[in-house]
Amino acid sequence: MRYPASILALLDELERLPGIGPKSAQRIAYWLLTSEQADPQRLSDAIVHAKETIHFCPQCFDFAEGELCEVCANPRRDSTQLCVVAEPRDATAIERTGEYHGLYHVLHGVISPLDGIGPQQLKVAELMSRLGDTSISEVIIATNPNVEGETTATYLARMIKPLQIKVTRIASGLPVGGDLEFADEVTLGRAMEARREL
């Protein structure tokens, strides 16, 4: 006896998720199939609905449901400031501080030669063409304060400075080697405030 086919198929799909190994997959499958709290249909619907409705904002490459994302579609945002982040969740973390009112640009990753990720794999060309078109006077680089994040920041600063645009980096106030996403609001807000020119 092994598991029935439909459970094996579910385990296969769960194990493909990032960070989910065989043990977690079994635990999740068992919970989905047996717990009174579980609602497999609602989970299934949420997955399909998100995939169907979400695309990337053509301007900043953050997640969007409408044509543009909420930030790009908001005329009251300060269009002279552009904050560059690695992933959508980093923009969400900065929004939570309430300290920033400009626009964003999502790179969808950071430069990481060991993983074969260079500027060509990121939304860097799109960033540069955005800087050519608009009235942006400051680019704030808010990648994580770790090796790849710093490398990416240095690279972008070197690319952007010739355009006569001020380039700043969020302050370390964040623990070095840490993860921007779960910094507390006060720390992250202070880091935004104390940004320094590169």
Next chain:
Amino acid sequence: MRYPASILALLDELERLPGIGPKSAQRIAYWLLTSEQADPQRLSDAIVHAKETIHFCPQCFDFAEGELCEVCANPRRDSTQLCVVAEPRDATAIERTGEYHGLYHVLHGVISPLDGIGPQQLKVAELMSRLGDTSISEVIIATNPNVEGETTATYLARMIKPLQIKVTRIASGLPVGGDLEFADEVTLGRAMEARREL
């Protein structure tokens, strides 16, 4: 800006899964929505299909797709031996050893007073009525070798012995305090072979 509504709904559902916190949920959602390897539709279908096709075997309470599970439906299994396990994955682990040819009974948990789980919350009454009806001559208790598993084994042994049925316990060969599910086949097979009477 927070995430769009459909992403928030997806994150909510993912965070309800056992062992998945906010950080894992964001990582999984991001992967589902952006990775070329991801197939959200297939995951969604697998969840719904498993939930629709899987029920509990009315005899042993393991997962089943047919009316009975594969083991109970197989006339060549030795119906004089009954192996009691906490969860379906434990029966799967024992099947992998190839050392056991009898039937199973899945308790769906172990006795754990701190979590408010006693015999009434488990398939114990069903086990006892099964023992009254059939030709079972040996009950092998294969709960995990930890506090709750040993408590459950002792309780069941006390209940079953008056029925003049031999009650055995899988040998410790498994590391005490460990987890039956991921023991290697040889160790688990030896533990089955060297079971001792309680």
